Amino acid sequence: MSEYRIQGNTGAWEVVIGLEVHAQITSESKLFSGSSTGFGAEPNSHVSLVDAAMPGMLPVPNRECLRQAVRTGMAINAQINRWSRFDRKNYFYADLPQGYQISQLYHPIVGEGEIEVTLNEKDPDSPTKKIGIERIHVEQDAGKLMHDQHPTMSFVDLNRSGVALMEIVSRPDISSPQEAGAYLKKLRSILRYVGSCDGNMEQGSMRADVNVSVRKPGGELGTRTETKNVNSIRFMMQAIEYEAQRQVDLIESGGAVVQETRLFDPNKMETRSMRSKEDAHDYRYFPDPDLLPVELDDAFLEECRVSLPxxxxxxxxxxxxxxxxxxxxxxxxxxxxxxxxxxxxxxxxxxxxxxxxxxxxxxxxxxxxxxxxxxxxxxxxxxxxxxxxxxxxxxxxxxxxxxxxxxxxxxxxxxxxxxxxxGLKQTNDTGAIEAEIAKIMAANEDKVAEYRSGKDKLFGFFVGQTMKAMQGKANPQIINDLLKKALG
Amino acid sequence: MSELTKLGVAAIRDGVAKGDFKAVEVAEALNARVSAAKALNAFIVETPEKAIEAAQAVDVDRAAGKPLGKMAGVPIGMKDLFCTEGVQTTAASHILEGFVPTYESTVSANLWKAGAGMLGKLNLDQFAMGSSNETSYFGNVISPWRRNDGSTAALAPGGSSGGSSSAIAARLCPAATGTDTGGSIRQPAAFVGISGIKPTYGRCSRWGVVAFASSLDQAGPMARDVRDCAIMLEAMAGFDPKDSTSLDLPVPTWEAGLNSDLKGKRIGIPKEYRLDGIDEDIAKMWDNGIAWLKDAGAEIVDISLPHTKYALPAYYIIAPAEASSNLARYDGVRFGLRDLPEGAGLQDMYAATRAAGFGEEVRRRIMIGTYVLSAGFYDAYYTQAQKVRALIARDFDNAWASCDLILAPTAPSAAFGLGEKNADPLSMYLNDVFAVPASLAGLPAMSVPGGLDKQGLPLGLQIIGKALDEQAVLNAGLAIEQRSGFTAEAGEWW
Incomplete structure (x- = not known):
C-alpha cells in the first residue's frame, strides 16, 4: 500500500508490524462466572467466588462470549473452529487470583481470516491492502493493582478479573504506522458493527500489543520487540515510529535488537524495556482440566451467521x-x-x-x-x-x-x-412574488439593463433579492420561473 | 459402646423412620464416641452441634409426618477437602488453616439436603496427596487396627481419605465422604476393612471440593457395607451446572437395584495385575474373590490390560501437573496463610507463604508438576502421559468386549506402619499401582473387604466397572460381601 521507509545511514529500512489486539467482549457477565462486567463500579463489587479463585471454585463458560467471538470471526471471513479448547497460562501475579489465566493457546475458537484496510477510509481512491488475521482466541482478563492507596501496600481490584477478552492476532502484514492505524480503525469499526466489543480504548475495552521489527527492504526478518498494552491509535502509531527508528539506530550503530517486552510512555513518546527474553515467563500452558472442549454445532453457527449485521x-x-x-x-x-x-x-x-x-x-x-x-x-x-x-x-x-x-x-x-x-411555510403565491419582483426591478434599473445586455450572472442577484423580500419563504423554483419571465 | 453407634447407614435411616429411636439419640451417641477417640486423630474439627441440629430437624420432620431424605438421621464424617459453610476447611494444610468458607460444596449440600448431619471434618493427607495420612499438617491419623502379634505399632489408615477410613473402622461414624484421585477412597477402605466406591468421573460435583487434580478428582462414599455405600452415593451424586465436567444424567436408584445374583456377568482377571513377587496373602485373597464371584453365578475370564505398567508413571505426571496449577491460588493474597517477611515484596511473599504453608509432599508434587509442564519438557512428559492415559482407557474399552467387570486387589499390601514408607516417596507411590488405572480411565471402582492377612490386617478386593455402571460394581461387591464372611473389627484400644 504505502512505501514507508526509514532512512538510515546505511540506506532505507522497511518496518514489519504485527498486532495483537485485546478486545473486551460485550456481555453482561464474565467469561466463566455470573459477575457483572459493568465499568466504573466500586472496587471489588463485581467479584464472585470464582473470580476470586476461592478453594474448590470452578469455571463455567459463558455461551454469549463464545457466540460473540464466533460472530467476530465470521465478520472477518475467518475459519471458525468447531472444536476448540481452553488452556491454562500459569504465572503468579497479585492481579491474577487463580495463578493462571484461562486462555486458548493450542486450539483457538477462530482461525485464519483477513481484514481489508484503506489508508484513508474516507477517501474512495485510497489504495487498499489485505491484512491477514492469524487467529482469534478467547481468554480472561486480569484484575487491577492500585499502588496509590497505601504507603507500603498495593491494593487489588478484581472487578475486571475474569472479564472476557478476544485476542485478535494479525499476521506481520503491516508495514507502516499509518497502516497499523488504518487496521486498528477498521478492526474497531467491524467490532462495533458486529456488537462484540464497544471498541472504547479510553476505558480499556480495546488495547494493542505491537510487534515491531525492521529489515532492509525484502531482506530477512529482523528480531522483533513487543510493546505492550498501547491504548490509543495515536499512541500506537507513535510507538511504532519510535520503536522502528530506535531499532534502526541501534543496528546501524553496531548493536543488535533484543527480543523483549517494552512499554510505551506517551508522555516521553518513547518505548522502554520491561523485560527481556531471559526474564520471560515460562507459562506452562496445558489444557484446563476443569473445562470440556468447546464444540460448536450447525445450529449454533447458523444462529451466529444470521445474527450478523x-x-x-x-x-x-x-x-x-x-x-x-x-x-x-x-x-x-x-x-x-x-x-x-x-x-x-x-x-x-x-x-x-x-x-x-x-x-x-x-x-x-x-x-x-x-x-x-x-x-x-x-x-x-x-x-x-x-x-x-x-x-x-x-x-x-x-x-x-x-x-x-x-x-x-x-x-x-x-x-x-x-x-x-x-410562520415559515413556503409560499407559492405567484401574485405576491410578482409584486416583489416588480419592486426590485424598479429599484435596480441599471442591473436590469446590464442583465439584459448579457451579464447573466446577475440572475442570482435578483433571486437573492426576491427571496430576501419574501423573507425566504418563497418557493425558489417559482421565483426562478417568474424572474426569467420578468427579465425577459 | 452404645448399640446405636454400631449401626450402619441403612439401619439408622430405617430405625429413625420407624421410630425405633430418635435421630438426636444417634447423633448424641456418635458425638460422644468421636470426642472419646481423639487418640486416632481422625477429626481436624468436631462439629457436635451440627450433628445435633441436623438430627433435630429430621426428628421434627418425622413428627410432622413429612417425607424423610435418603440419609435422614444419619450423622457422617466430612473429609476436610469439602468446603463447608461456616466451618473451617483446611485440606489438612497449614496454608488454609483458619479458612472458613462462606459456601457449601455441592456434595456436602446434597448430603445435608438428604437429612445427613455432620460430626466433624475428617483429617486427610495434605491436599489429598498421600497414601498414609502422614502428610497432614494436623498430624497423622492412626488406624484403629493393630497387628495380631501383640505389637502396639501405629498403623497407617491409608490415604488420602485416612480420617474417613479410620473413623468408620473405629465406629466413630457409620459413613464418611472420601475423594479419590488415584485410589484415595479405595486404598484406605482396604486398609481398615470397610467399603468405598469411587463413581464414574463426573457423577459427583467437584464444586466446592478443594482441587488436587481436576481431571481425576472424584468424590465418593465410604461406609461399612455395600448397601450403605449405595445409599450414600445416591445422596451425593447428581448433575451440577456449576461443574462443567459434571455428568448431566439422572441419578440411578442404586440401593433399589442391588442384586448379588451375577448370572450372565463376566468377570475379567487382568494378568498384568499379577505382579512379580505379589504378596502371598494378596494373591490368596484374590483367588478367594474369584471363587466367590463364580459362586454368585459369574463367569471368570482372563483379560489383558497391556499398558498397566505405564499407568503409575503417567499418573505421577498428570496429577502433579494439574496440582501445580490448581495450588497456585494459595498465594497469601486473598485468604489463608500470609507470610510477609519484613521489607518483602510480592515475590518474597509468595515464596515465604508457600514455603511455610505447604508440606514437603505437596511441595514435591508442585515441583514435579511445574517441571513436567515447563517449556522443553512438556512434550516428553505431559503430552506423553496423556497419550498413555488414552491407551489405558483403550485397554479397558478393549477388555469390555470380553468382560463386564474386572476383579483385582485394591492395594499391593495390607496397612503398613506409620513412618515405614515416608522416607521413600516411590515406595509410597507404589501403593496406588492397582488403583490408578481406573482413575486415569474415569471408571467406577470399589473396594470391599476381602479377608485378613497373616498379621490379622484387612485386605481389599477391587471391582472396576464400565463407565456409568456403578450398579454392576455394587452388585459384585455385594456378592463378595455375602460370601467373604468378613466380620473382623479393630479392637478398641484408644
Missing part, C-alpha cells in the same frame, strides 16, 4: 448503488455509529441522497461546532426525518430548513411545530 464494506457498496457519492458512502460507513444513524434516517423514509447530504453537511457541521459526537446529537433520526420531510414536500425551502434546524438544536422542538409557530 451488514458489514462496512457491503454497506458502502450498497450505498453507492443507491446513488450516493463514493465519498459519502465511505464516510457514512466508516464508523458503525454513523452508519446506524443513517440507517435509522432511511428507515424513516428519507431519500438517501437528501439524507446523506444533510447528515454530512448540516448535522456533522453543527455537531462539530458544538464539540459533540453523533451519539450525543440533540436531534435524533426521527426528528431529522421530520425536518427533511418538510423540505421534500415543499413545505419549507432548504434555506428555511437551516433556520429550523438551528432552532431545533437550541430548543429541542419538532420541525413542524417550529415552522407553524414562526
Amino acid at each position: 451488514e458489514l462496512p464494506d457491503a454497506k458502502r457498496a450498497r450505498y453507492e448503488a443507491m446513488g450516493l457519492t463514493a465519498y459519502n458512502a465511505a464516510v457514512l460507513t466508516a464508523e458503525a455509529e454513523t452508519a446506524f444513524w443513517f440507517e435509522d434516517l432511511l428507515a424513516q423514509g428519507v431519500d438517501a441522497k437528501q439524507g446523506s447530504n444533510w447528515l454530512m453537511s448540516e448535522l456533522f457541521g453543527a455537531l462539530n461546532k458544538m464539540g459533540k459526537t453523533l451519539d450525543e446529537s440533540p436531534v435524533n433520526p426521527k426528528q431529522a426525518a421530520e425536518l427533511l420531510g418538510l423540505v421534500a414536500d415543499g413545505t419549507i425551502s432548504g434555506s428555511i430548513a437551516k433556520q429550523v434546524f438551528e432552532i431545533m438544536l437550541e430548543t429541542g422542538q419538532g420541525a413542524s411545530a417550529i415552522v407553524e409557530e414562526k
Whole structure:
C-alpha cells in the first residue's frame, strides 16, 4: 500500500508490524462466572467466588462470549473452529487470583481470516491492502493493582478479573504506522458493527500489543520487540515510529535488537524495556482440566451467521448503488455509529441522497461546532426525518430548513411545530412574488439593463433579492420561473 | 459402646423412620464416641452441634409426618477437602488453616439436603496427596487396627481419605465422604476393612471440593457395607451446572437395584495385575474373590490390560501437573496463610507463604508438576502421559468386549506402619499401582473387604466397572460381601 521507509545511514529500512489486539467482549457477565462486567463500579463489587479463585471454585463458560467471538470471526471471513479448547497460562501475579489465566493457546475458537484496510477510509481512491488475521482466541482478563492507596501496600481490584477478552492476532502484514492505524480503525469499526466489543480504548475495552521489527527492504526478518498494552491509535502509531527508528539506530550503530517486552510512555513518546527474553515467563500452558472442549454445532453457527449485521464494506457498496457519492458512502460507513444513524434516517423514509447530504453537511457541521459526537446529537433520526420531510414536500425551502434546524438544536422542538409557530411555510403565491419582483426591478434599473445586455450572472442577484423580500419563504423554483419571465 | 453407634447407614435411616429411636439419640451417641477417640486423630474439627441440629430437624420432620431424605438421621464424617459453610476447611494444610468458607460444596449440600448431619471434618493427607495420612499438617491419623502379634505399632489408615477410613473402622461414624484421585477412597477402605466406591468421573460435583487434580478428582462414599455405600452415593451424586465436567444424567436408584445374583456377568482377571513377587496373602485373597464371584453365578475370564505398567508413571505426571496449577491460588493474597517477611515484596511473599504453608509432599508434587509442564519438557512428559492415559482407557474399552467387570486387589499390601514408607516417596507411590488405572480411565471402582492377612490386617478386593455402571460394581461387591464372611473389627484400644 504505502512505501514507508526509514532512512538510515546505511540506506532505507522497511518496518514489519504485527498486532495483537485485546478486545473486551460485550456481555453482561464474565467469561466463566455470573459477575457483572459493568465499568466504573466500586472496587471489588463485581467479584464472585470464582473470580476470586476461592478453594474448590470452578469455571463455567459463558455461551454469549463464545457466540460473540464466533460472530467476530465470521465478520472477518475467518475459519471458525468447531472444536476448540481452553488452556491454562500459569504465572503468579497479585492481579491474577487463580495463578493462571484461562486462555486458548493450542486450539483457538477462530482461525485464519483477513481484514481489508484503506489508508484513508474516507477517501474512495485510497489504495487498499489485505491484512491477514492469524487467529482469534478467547481468554480472561486480569484484575487491577492500585499502588496509590497505601504507603507500603498495593491494593487489588478484581472487578475486571475474569472479564472476557478476544485476542485478535494479525499476521506481520503491516508495514507502516499509518497502516497499523488504518487496521486498528477498521478492526474497531467491524467490532462495533458486529456488537462484540464497544471498541472504547479510553476505558480499556480495546488495547494493542505491537510487534515491531525492521529489515532492509525484502531482506530477512529482523528480531522483533513487543510493546505492550498501547491504548490509543495515536499512541500506537507513535510507538511504532519510535520503536522502528530506535531499532534502526541501534543496528546501524553496531548493536543488535533484543527480543523483549517494552512499554510505551506517551508522555516521553518513547518505548522502554520491561523485560527481556531471559526474564520471560515460562507459562506452562496445558489444557484446563476443569473445562470440556468447546464444540460448536450447525445450529449454533447458523444462529451466529444470521445474527450478523451488514458489514462496512457491503454497506458502502450498497450505498453507492443507491446513488450516493463514493465519498459519502465511505464516510457514512466508516464508523458503525454513523452508519446506524443513517440507517435509522432511511428507515424513516428519507431519500438517501437528501439524507446523506444533510447528515454530512448540516448535522456533522453543527455537531462539530458544538464539540459533540453523533451519539450525543440533540436531534435524533426521527426528528431529522421530520425536518427533511418538510423540505421534500415543499413545505419549507432548504434555506428555511437551516433556520429550523438551528432552532431545533437550541430548543429541542419538532420541525413542524417550529415552522407553524414562526410562520415559515413556503409560499407559492405567484401574485405576491410578482409584486416583489416588480419592486426590485424598479429599484435596480441599471442591473436590469446590464442583465439584459448579457451579464447573466446577475440572475442570482435578483433571486437573492426576491427571496430576501419574501423573507425566504418563497418557493425558489417559482421565483426562478417568474424572474426569467420578468427579465425577459 | 452404645448399640446405636454400631449401626450402619441403612439401619439408622430405617430405625429413625420407624421410630425405633430418635435421630438426636444417634447423633448424641456418635458425638460422644468421636470426642472419646481423639487418640486416632481422625477429626481436624468436631462439629457436635451440627450433628445435633441436623438430627433435630429430621426428628421434627418425622413428627410432622413429612417425607424423610435418603440419609435422614444419619450423622457422617466430612473429609476436610469439602468446603463447608461456616466451618473451617483446611485440606489438612497449614496454608488454609483458619479458612472458613462462606459456601457449601455441592456434595456436602446434597448430603445435608438428604437429612445427613455432620460430626466433624475428617483429617486427610495434605491436599489429598498421600497414601498414609502422614502428610497432614494436623498430624497423622492412626488406624484403629493393630497387628495380631501383640505389637502396639501405629498403623497407617491409608490415604488420602485416612480420617474417613479410620473413623468408620473405629465406629466413630457409620459413613464418611472420601475423594479419590488415584485410589484415595479405595486404598484406605482396604486398609481398615470397610467399603468405598469411587463413581464414574463426573457423577459427583467437584464444586466446592478443594482441587488436587481436576481431571481425576472424584468424590465418593465410604461406609461399612455395600448397601450403605449405595445409599450414600445416591445422596451425593447428581448433575451440577456449576461443574462443567459434571455428568448431566439422572441419578440411578442404586440401593433399589442391588442384586448379588451375577448370572450372565463376566468377570475379567487382568494378568498384568499379577505382579512379580505379589504378596502371598494378596494373591490368596484374590483367588478367594474369584471363587466367590463364580459362586454368585459369574463367569471368570482372563483379560489383558497391556499398558498397566505405564499407568503409575503417567499418573505421577498428570496429577502433579494439574496440582501445580490448581495450588497456585494459595498465594497469601486473598485468604489463608500470609507470610510477609519484613521489607518483602510480592515475590518474597509468595515464596515465604508457600514455603511455610505447604508440606514437603505437596511441595514435591508442585515441583514435579511445574517441571513436567515447563517449556522443553512438556512434550516428553505431559503430552506423553496423556497419550498413555488414552491407551489405558483403550485397554479397558478393549477388555469390555470380553468382560463386564474386572476383579483385582485394591492395594499391593495390607496397612503398613506409620513412618515405614515416608522416607521413600516411590515406595509410597507404589501403593496406588492397582488403583490408578481406573482413575486415569474415569471408571467406577470399589473396594470391599476381602479377608485378613497373616498379621490379622484387612485386605481389599477391587471391582472396576464400565463407565456409568456403578450398579454392576455394587452388585459384585455385594456378592463378595455375602460370601467373604468378613466380620473382623479393630479392637478398641484408644
